[in-house]
C-alpha cells in the first residue's frame with residue numbers, strides 16, 4: 001500500500017466531517033450566510049500568505065531541479081491564481097487589497113499556519129510536505145464533490161470558489177504533491193513514517209477546525 005493510501009484511510013472520519021460541515025454544505029447548496037464567507041475569505045487570505053512560504057521553504061529543501069521547479073509553480077499558483085480568487089471576492093465585499101493583507105489573524109489561523117511553518121522550518125522535506133498536503137488534498141476533494149451538485153459550480157456567488165478548487169490545474173497540483181510524498185517516504189523506517197503520519201493528522205484536524213472557526217466567525221475567545 002502506498003503511504004498516501006495509508007494516510008487517506010487514516011483521515012477519512014475527519015474528511016467525512018469536513019464534507020458534512022454546515023460551511024461546506026452551505027457553499028454547495030448556496031445557503032451559506034455571506035457574512036460567514038466574508039470572514040472566511042479574510043482569514044483564508046492571511047492563512048495563504050503563510051502557506052505560500054512553505055512552498056518557498058520546499059524549494060530550499062528540495063535536492064533536485066524538477067522538485068524545485070514544482071514548488072516554484074505551487075508558489076506562483078497560490079499567490080497569483082488561488083489568492084486572486086480571494087481578491088475578487090474581497091472586491092465584492094468592498095474590502096481593499098491592503099485591508100485584506102493587513103487584517104488581524106484569528107487564533108485558529110495563527111495556530112494552523114504557524115504549526116505548518118514550524119514543521120517546515122525545523123524538519124525535513126517529507127515532514128514539510130505532510131504538513132501542507134491536507135490543505136491541498138482536502139480542498140481538491142471538496143471542490144470535486146461540490147462541483148457534482150447540479151448548478152453549484154454556476155452559483156452566482158459560491159460558484160467561483162467551487163470551480164477554482166474543482167479545476168484540473170488544482171487537482172493536478174494536489175496529485176503531484178501526493179506522489180511527491182510517496183516518493184519521499186519510500187523506504188523510510190516505521191518510526192519516521194509514524195511521525196509523518198502524525199503531522200498529516202494534525203493539519204487534517206486543523207482543516208476541520210478552520211471550517212468551524214469560519215462558521216462561527218471566531219476570533220479570540222478571550223476577547224469576547
Ligand SMILES: Cc1ncc(CO)c(N)n1
Nearest residue numbers: 044047048135136139210
Ligand atoms: C484553510 C485552507 N485549507 C486549504 C486551502 C487550499 O489551498 C485553503 N485555501 N485554505
